[in-house]
Amino acid sequence: MDDDLRERVEREAEKHALLNAVKHESDADVGAIMGPLMGENADFREYGNEIPGVIGGVIGQVNDLSYEEKRERLEDLAPEELAELEAEDEEDEHDLPDLPSADEYDEIRMRCAPNPNGPWHVGHARMPAVIGTYRDRYDGWFCVRFDDTDPETKRPDLEAYDAIIEDLDYLGFEPDDVFRASDRLETYYDHARELIELGGAYTCSCSGEEFSELKNSGEPCPHRDKDVETVLEEFEAMVDGEYESGEMVLRVKTDIEHKNPALRDWVAFRMIDTPHPREEASEYRCWPMLDFQSGVDDHLVGITHIIRGIDLQDSAKRQQFVYDYFDWEYPEVVHWGHVQIDAYDVKMSTSRIGELIDGGDLDGWDDPRAPTLQSLRRRGIRGEAIVDAMVGLGTSTTDVDLAMSTVYANNRELIDDETDRRFLVRDGTELPLGGSPPGEANPPLHPNHEDRGVREIPVGDAVLLExxxxxxxxxRIWLKGLGCFQYTRDVLQYTGEDIDVVREGDVDVVHWVPVDESVPVRMRTMDGDVTGRAEPGVANLEPDELVQFERVGFARIDAHDGDETVVYYTHP
Structure with missing residues (x-):
């Protein structure tokens, strides 16, 4: 890192340290500012290993200031950011807007309606995060309803039902009830019969192409005026499985001249030959379309508010026809735009992720390269960090972007204080030691918690450096926790100098591990596996424990496989 870049890093670090300290009215923390620092300065990222050492002194200087001095310095350095920070403090306590007409309901009731064709990817977290937050705010109710009435095109995965509930628990929410639409076929049939008797539906044997031509020209289907008895009879034949796939459908009678052709006499039920994977539903062949099934269920369980994508506006309009026939009141609807998430090469699609797993390109749903909640959980990211990031996006109708650095920053605030430090050297180079250094290094387990004690790292005759x-x-370099060394004649000679050489800025601080007693580590990351060696105490850590490898980042201990320790990289 050259001098100009170092000055930029220090200047940006001071700004972010001040923002962090003023926002929380506390000392700034290296971990808490790394995310926004790297997020705003992409050219810093290749120096990620060096930056913590560069900014440590800057943060120390910021923390020596009083709160008023920090605020005054921030006003000089970044007045616009300070103004935004103070404006945020004056805003409403909630990140999410109030639900429409919320005060008109005795109880707010919402639903999360996943298709169980696989575990949730990261984007799926937005719905339960927002619904769960609203439930808690209004002391309301929400259910999970598995919309699994398409056993062919979006075929359910039997393991996904439990996996999604586990993902929900990981995010910190427990639904008040859980339904499977495939358990409720008889209920949908009963409502279809009632709709037919009301003159609101008819059976149609037109091919898809034939009906499309009629619909687009605003002409009625020739089956539209069948008498109720005939429609009921043919619908019962559908229920009994007497038609082949594509041979007969039940349509909701709407307005055949509606300005939006997508709303004209839409399909409510169709025949599917592929058996449902759930044994309890495997005998059914007549299946409701999502708009019919979902509309009926929303009314029957008393849903007051629906949140759905802006691309599904037509769903509400289709369902309104059914609600009008039954004289039901339609729930309040909040439409939002899509969320785009950076940092992943894999498409945010359950089916695509499943294909990569089946093809051997990913090891499973919790592969660190997979954009799934199972992957984030295995990496050691708290569900609360994801929820806070998703809630922070609000409910705008425009598409929004979520930077994973925001999730990382949230998670860092949750885990930094409780996570002990360790050394990890990746693809290290061995250097012998000379000059009689101490036989054991004793860096602290956590720099802010002396009461936790120190690590006991045997030094030996040689060390590994990155x-x-x-x-x-x-x-000269300072081996962290050990002392000052000078590289002379291919040997690191111990000089015995004190820490002042670091404070004066003449000596870089680096991490290291002993050659003889270090333990092999395989670190699984979003970019593939990385090998290295860690200080010996890492071999004694329990699976699921988090560590912060100094100047590398946080990681979760996954397993001890023979002599090798496997860890999953969390984030910087």
């Missing part, structure tokens, strides 16, 4: 930290000839 390639970026290798010193030049006659250059």
């Amino acid at each position: 390639s970026a930290d290798l010193p030049g000839r006659e250059e």
